[in-house]
Amino acid sequence: MAPVCVRRILISESVDPCCKKILQENGIEVTEKQNLTKDELVAEIKDYEGLVVRSATKITAEIINAADNLKIIGRAGTGVDNVDVDAATKKGIIVMNTPGGNTVSAAELTCAMIISLSRHVPQAVMSMKAGKWERKKFMGSELYGKVLGIIGLGRIGKEVATRMQSFGMKTIGYDPITPPEVSATWGVEQMSLEQLWPQCDYITVHTPLMPSTTGLLNDATFAECKKGVKVVNCARGGIIDEDALLRALESGQCGGAGLDVFVEEPPKNRALVDHFNVISCPHLGASTREAQARCGQEIALQIVDMLKGRELVGAVNAQVLAHSFSPESHLWIRLGEALGAVLRSCTTSKQPYDQLMFFFQSNLVCGLQLFTHLYSWVILLAQFRVSTLLKGTAARCEAQPCDLWVQRQ
Ligand SMILES: NC(=O)C1=CN([C@@H]2O[C@H](COP(=O)(O)OP(=O)(O)OC[C@H]3O[C@@H](n4cnc5c(N)ncnc54)[C@H](O)[C@@H]3O)[C@@H](O)[C@H]2O)C=CC1
Ligand SMILES: O=C(O)C(=O)COP(=O)(O)O
Numbered sequence: 442m443a444p445v446c447v448r449r450i451l452i453s454e455s456v457d458p459c460c461k462k463i464l465q466e467n468g469i470e471v472t473e474k475q476n477l478t479k480d481e482l483v484a485e486i487k488d489y490e491g492l493v494v495r496s497a498t499k500i501t502a503e504i505i506n507a508a509d510n511l512k513i514i515g516r517a518g519t520g521v522d523n524v525d526v527d528a529a530t531k532k533g534i535i536v537m538n539t540p541g542g543n544t545v546s547a548a549e550l551t552c553a554m555i556i557s558l559s560r561h562v563p564q565a566v567m568s569m570k571a572g573k574w575e576r577k578k579f580m581g582s583e584l585y586g587k588v589l590g591i592i593g594l595g596r597i598g599k600e601v602a603t604r605m606q607s608f609g610m611k612t613i614g615y616d617p618i619t620p621p622e623v624s625a626t627w628g629v630e631q632m633s634l635e636q637l638w639p640q641c642d643y644i645t646v647h648t649p650l651m652p653s654t655t656g657l658l659n660d661a662t663f664a665e666c667k668k669g670v671k672v673v674n675c676a677r678g679g680i681i682d683e684d685a686l687l688r689a690l691e692s693g694q695c696g697g698a699g700l701d702v703f704v705e706e707p708p709k710n711r712a713l714v715d716h717f718n719v720i721s722c723p724h725l726g727a728s729t730r731e732a733q734a735r736c737g738q739e740i741a742l743q744i745v746d747m748l749k750g751r752e753l754v755g756a757v758n759a760q761v762l763a764h765s766f767s768p769e770s771h772l773w774i775r776l777g778e779a780l781g782a783v784l785r786s787c788t789t790s791k792q793p794y795d796q797l798m799f800f801f802q803s804n805l806v807c808g809l810q811l812f813t814h815l816y817s818w819v820i821l822l823a824q825f826r827v828s829t830l831l832k833g834t835a836a837r838c839e840a841q842p843c844d845l846w847v848q849r850q
Contacts, residue, residue, distance in 0.1 A: 450491035457737030502528035517736040542735035543727035548600035554699030585609035590641035593648035638665035650677035669696035678703040
């Protein structure tokens with residue numbers, strides 16, 4: 442992998458101090474500026490080759506297009522839905538995250554939500570603080586023997602399952618990628634969503650937000666659930682349709698909800714937050730000292746490794762961009778650039794031959810580059826190294842974290 446030059450990095454959110462320290466120790470100038478507005482970020486980003494964020498900074502195409510020098514966006518956390526990855530990829534900007542750094546913390550908050558829902562702990566605390574002693578009002582139910590449906594059996598889904606099994610819950614689930622025989626090894630029986638809905642006392646979602654997961658729980662699917670089902674969303678706002686959830690809470694079809702995430706953060710519409718049977722947090726899943734230390738350290742080390750040309754870890758657009766970082770690809774890229782320059786010169790001319798000659802005479806460097814690259818490749822071919830090169834590239838392709846299941850091994 443060829444080194445990339447990044448001298449200045451902007452950290453636009455509260456990221457663990459170890460991130461700044463590691464970057465600085467490696468000769469990078471780091472600036473921390475929090476709570477920038479979109480316009481401020483558009484103006485600021487021009488000066489940096491790197492940007493480190495968490496979930497609150499929305500890196501839209503507009504910001505990416507204004508980022509003339511940006512080479513890397515580091516997400517100190519899991520979800521990259523706040524980054525327009527397509528726009529970054531088109532601009533050749535690497536986007537990397539630290540999935541796994543906050544898995545345990547997000548799983549533990551999910552478990553805290555499930556336990557709190559079963560015993561109304563937050564509501565009872567509020568009642569106590571209000572000077573009341575309401576023992577009847579907060580009658581709960583045991584988790585022991587109840588069925589927990591887990592939608593999304595990735596890193597967090599798995600950790601939630603094993604923890605809640607220790608409370609005696611039966612764990613069932615659904616995931617289109619994790620093989621049922623694999624989830625069975627950690628005690629989760631997989632089934633279709635149609636089979637899952639009517640069996641669950643509790644449902645928790647742990648998927649990314651994407652078209653196939655938006656509104657997974659909606660009016661129709663709530664109707665298929667047991668009356669009084671309790672739901673938890675510590676993944677992304679919108680996986681449980683917020684309007685449908687409010688309707689289900691009002692009708693009693695849903696007996697309670699634990700929400701850490703919202704479609705809009707912070708939510709302007711307070712109807713869900715204010716509902717008596719809703720317990721909620723301001724996106725705290727990853728907000729532990731341990732998770733932040735891991736994510737801050739990992740993102741800094743990943744960036745440094747990439748800059749030093751050591752390895753490319755955690756890049757979510759690696760499949761598209763990784764090859765452009767390999768030394769072998771550099772020869773091809775430069776050859777392509779030189780040929781492109783020649784072709785551009787030909788196509789803009791009425792007399793291509795004259796223009797070609799003019800191009801070579803006036804652009805000796807480019808001509809020499811083209812010659813050098815053609816010569817390099819003739820030598821390579823002569824040494825029968827093409828097959829070796831292809832094998833090497835194939836091995837690197839396989840090593841990319843492109844497959845969710847492989848990534849989690
Ligand atoms: N509240 C918070 O602060 C945090 C939230 N998260 C969020 O939690 C979610 C899960 O994170 P991880 O477990 O680390 O991700 P992961 O990638 O390990 O697991 C996601 C799983 O969802 C599955 N999936 C995809 N489409 C699905 C569908 N239509 N139905 C069912 N399953 C589907 C995938 O196959 C995968 O196994 C992400 O959205 C992440 O951003 C993560 C950390 C902290
Ligand atoms: O890692 C994730 O996906 C999260 O949602 C955590 O977000 P945060 O880093 O706490 O802003």
